[in-house]
Amino acid sequence: MFKRIFWMGLGVTAGVVLVTKAEAYVRANTPKRAREFVLGEDQDQVASRTLSGLVRQFTQTMHQRQDELDRRYLDRFQG
Template identity: 55%
Template sequence: MFKRVFWVAAGVVLGVLAVSKATAYVRANTPDKARQFLLGPDQENVGMRTLQGLIDQFRQAQQAREEELNRQYTAKLS
């Protein structure tokens, strides 16, 4: 169990580092119009928007799975 938590945490950290490095590269090496197209108008909070999007996607998947399991158990009890 500890190994799984470790590797998931390592993957999250590497993902955050990769996104931040890619964002820094794009900011440094692209013209303003292209940057606005790629990163959006709020270029300072790209990391937080990305993280918030991941959290929202996780919650949606979790909620969908919970509803699926509730339907399965309700069908078994009926």
């Protein structure tokens, strides 16, 4: 179990470092218009927008799955 936690933490850390480096590279080596196309107009809030989008998508998917399971098992036990 500790190996899994270690490797998961290492993967998350590597992902954060790679995304940070890639974003810095894009900011340094692309013209402003291309950067705005890739990162959006508000380039300082890319990470928070991405994280909030992921959380919103996860929550929406979780609720959809819960509703599906509720319908499936409610029908099974009521009928």
